[in-house]
Amino acid sequence: MTKKLEREDLLKAYRTMRTIREFEERLHTDFATGEIPGFVHLYAGEEASATGVCMNLTAEDHIASTHRGHGHCIAKGVDPVGMMAEIWGRTTGTCKGKGGSMHIADLSVGMLGANGIVGGGGPLVCGTALAAKLRGQPFVSVCFFGDGASNQGTIFEAMNLASVWNLPVIFLAENNGYAEATSSKFSVACENIADRASAFGMPGVTVDGFDFFAVYEAAGEAIERARNGGGPSLVEVKLSRYYGHFEGDQQTYRAPGEVQALRDNKDCLMQFARRVTQSGALTQADLDTIDAEVKALIDGSVVKAKSDPKPSEADLLTDVYVSY
Amino acid sequence: MTKKLEREDLLKAYRTMRTIREFEERLHTDFATGEIPGFVHLYAGEEASATGVCMNLTAEDHIASTHRGHGHCIAKGVDPVGMMAEIWGRTTGTCKGKGGSMHIADLSVGMLGANGIVGGGGPLVCGTALAAKLRGQPFVSVCFFGDGASNQGTIFEAMNLASVWNLPVIFLAENNGYAEATSSKFSVACENIADRASAFGMPGVTVDGFDFFAVYEAAGEAIERARNGGGPSLVEVKLSRYYGHFEGDQQTYRAPGEVQALRDNKDCLMQFARRVTQSGALTQADLDTIDAEVKALIDGSVVKAKSDPKPSEADLLTDVYVSY
Amino acid sequence: MARKITYQQAINEALDQEMSRDQNVIVMGEDVAGGEGSPGEQDAWGGVLGVTRGLYHKHPGRVIDTPISESGYVGAAVGAACCGMRPVAELMFVDFLGVCFDQIFNQAAKFRYMFGGKAETPVVIRAMYGAGFRAAAQHSQCLYNIFTHIPGLKVVVPSNPYDAKGLLIQSIRDNDPVIFLEHKALYTMEGEVPEELYTVPFGEAAVVREGNDVTIVAIGRMVQKAQEAAAELQKAGVQCEIIDPRTTSPLDTDTILESVEKTGRLIVVDESHPRCSMASDIAGLVAENAFASLKAPIRQITGPHSPVPFSDSLEELYIPSAAKIVAAAKSLKEYR
């Protein structure tokens, strides 16, 4: 049984989801001004996944993320202010401006990095999990990956390896239906990604990724099993991204109205708010307070990012090696 | 239904299996003299697999093979005399002495090459199958791979790709229980390799690889389905190699008596001979004739290989490119 | 030949025209067919930056989307080439070679030799390379050095629209495996490009500018930087000869050596990292074969020995600049 969610937990979950949403909506707006450099892949719409999973984790647990990594970072505890500065290419960024959106990492909170290489995280979490296992520590590792990534050899190899070594790893497939413009119905040769679990001798389950509580429960179960030496699991969450593959993508490959319908009917924040207020666990005022605080936080992060300095020539060649 | 085996077919099957066996036994003997260069991985014991599969194929069909490729080559119709010369490093070899045991290929009979890279053949057969499909030709492609290779990312990717593109490919897993010294019970995280088929939306079946007829039937069914546009299949044959991973391997990782027991009780040639003579389909004299002819062929191939010339300086830089 | 189109359009046109000419030409890659299986508009994308857009409808069945399985589909392209197809596989960013390199360098590149000359593998692998997009360390590399090192591969680095079209057509018709690298910062570059089919041969460098003082060999996008520098240097009385090798393998060594024999001074400009680079390759070539003509040290101007940084402030410092070339040329001219 996963831990029951107390008031504090619910507040935290909501705050996390709202922070991610606000962060992404703000980036969407700011990107349109042309000021934000590089590629930005937004996580808006998928907040319940990162949050539902990471609510089961501590800073000693590890996660590996993807190109669409902002949500995972925030949920795992990376400071959004540093993240915003990073995305704006500032020295105050999480990675001092050298990584950018696709490479935000913070090992101090167990965040192994967004990753520009689809499927890159699978092998890495086998390593962090192996370390925990060899040291006799009860830490688990989670690899987030997409439906597109589910066809990458690294992910398959990692699932087999985790099973063979009986590692505390959760393979968390975020099936948002698309890899860039390509449908997962085309690219994944079986019905559900979770069906692949049996090929690697592990349990697999598919859950509604718009429902924070469903994700929290399913991931929690897998994480608890892993923590107790029960080995790896595959958890598939079905969800959707609201924005394009990256900013600039017009999404004409999607059905007209597809996103709007999801926003209107399935939105994870909306569902969460309805459920916790209807059950009386939280009040609308609780949520409004968080909304306001989060908005201020993100606004502030942008103001700061814009005025923070960019790295200079002296930074170009530092940190290639520890020593050389 | 796979084609019924007539007398000529049975003679051909036996001749193929006997040729492989004789070829490999002879290499085993000759390797011990120290005269044969490089790495040699023998197929002895596994003849029913290559033969049972390739009896369903024509020269227009393609196969991709492995480091343990001699059997696949012979069964697909590569000339054993050229192969022997190749293994001895002679200009008269199938690859003019430039490839050696691990790279014997003959595209004129649809043999895409042994492969020094475990799992290398999976992607390649997706290409030959795609070509046939685009051209509207009824040709199939078979990828032979081992239990060890079944954990390589390339094989997983190829299975998914073949399924997504609905290609006429048969993934033929030769599960001989070991990858070098490592057990397939350790390395393959599910019970049977064939269990992985469902992860890629294709049928999977496991058969006794000592039984030529079982392999012939199972592969035949999958091949016919593929020829008729029914897409890829995974066929696992369980079998054993009699010799070490490569020549020189003492096989101390195997149970004492393991190989001898298989030779005594399961040998594919023995079983085949018993069945066809008992049913009256062939006589012992038929088989003896083939044995003698094969022995003469292989003896002759060695004599020839030993006296054939080695390549010379003029050959070193030819055939790197078609033109450069 | 007054028509001007972009580098990106030139590539699209080469693919289109070759597909029309030869049914064996197929295009495959992620989203090259616009997003297979998706419910909206067909051919919505044409690869990530739209380079193959429009081919899907013109060449039904021959523009093929793939799962994100680079080893799988690049290897499939190699296999298809073995039986006479002429596949053009798109690797999107060359930085992704790490997930499919085996199929390129151990399979495609070596078949012909390993098989004693009995195989032809006319596959083309297209990929974007280069810095300047704020795309950071995993989406900004050059990596042509790695391909150039491998016998059996040919490596093409067009620097302008005309060459892009002619070299891509040559790549498709060529009977060996070809790595065709497109600098992403050149996609919008315009230039005169004939409408008809033509080829630019491999191993023939272009002398982009003639001059007697310093030879500048520049790769891909760096040709532009060399041209900027040369215009500047002209004012300072330094006459540069600019050579664009167009293909790094085969390399037109004669043109390079002849130029250095004339000028006695060499700068190589290569956006990639410095170690075991095209810069060092050409420097080594000249130090061995035109030594007697050299009047000054050979200068290599490359990106630094560091990953490509994200922040624009750093990335601009990272990329070799015209200013560096100017300074190097002047110092060579003054060298005694």
Place this chain on the structure above:
Amino acid sequence: MARKITYQQAINEALDQEMSRDQNVIVMGEDVAGGEGSPGEQDAWGGVLGVTRGLYHKHPGRVIDTPISESGYVGAAVGAACCGMRPVAELMFVDFLGVCFDQIFNQAAKFRYMFGGKAETPVVIRAMYGAGFRAAAQHSQCLYNIFTHIPGLKVVVPSNPYDAKGLLIQSIRDNDPVIFLEHKALYTMEGEVPEELYTVPFGEAAVVREGNDVTIVAIGRMVQKAQEAAAELQKAGVQCEIIDPRTTSPLDTDTILESVEKTGRLIVVDESHPRCSMASDIAGLVAENAFASLKAPIRQITGPHSPVPFSDSLEELYIPSAAKIVAAAKSLKEYR
């Protein structure tokens, strides 16, 4: 230090002693633990050529067999390194980098930089390289060039048992990702090796032989060829200075440049293919930084631009020979 052991034993000993000293050191790879799950003798193998044999019993639980999933387990080693382990992953043959290169060059090599200095990845990847075993095109390559090109990696190419031990210990203790390459033809080479732990630092070349006429920089196994040649040349009155860089990244440029400043002549001997090679790298270095001292062209002696052939008759022609070095040195000495 009179004890003599082989190169292979030196590597085994370094692993053994480091594993005893530091519990964070683990060894993983195919059959390095002798064949997990098999019914017969335990620790039957120790990697394919027995290099890790015996470690399994001495260090229970820390010598770990893997499936044939190089991306998987090399990446796992990288991930484990990120949280303070010191994994030594064996890639068996370096030729297999093509199935796991991404985890090495885009992940391990770039973490520190991409993450703004906030990561350490002390992973070691051991692999065999080189020709001479009649192992043909996919099991005989050098490929150190490729690793050397990549910023963030360190690349080690020991040429003798003493260095093998000391450099491997340094590799394990080093806080950056290290590629440790073992020439398979050196495994049986004997040499004096101290029993105690010691390190050989990175970026410090060994001057293997002193001489005034020609500098020979030789990589890995080529140091032996250079020594053979130097002995021969001595008789002909040509005094060679032989430099073994020991690590190609970092490279001890000072020792190389100082030597060329003394001799004025350089030969680089590199078993790999010629293009974008260590041979060209060092030639380029010297042509830029010791130009004024050069009395003759820089000669590169490498394997040819072809895959490694199988037949012994061809493979012997493929590998750079002492005779070629002798001829080159003589021609440089006579160069006017």
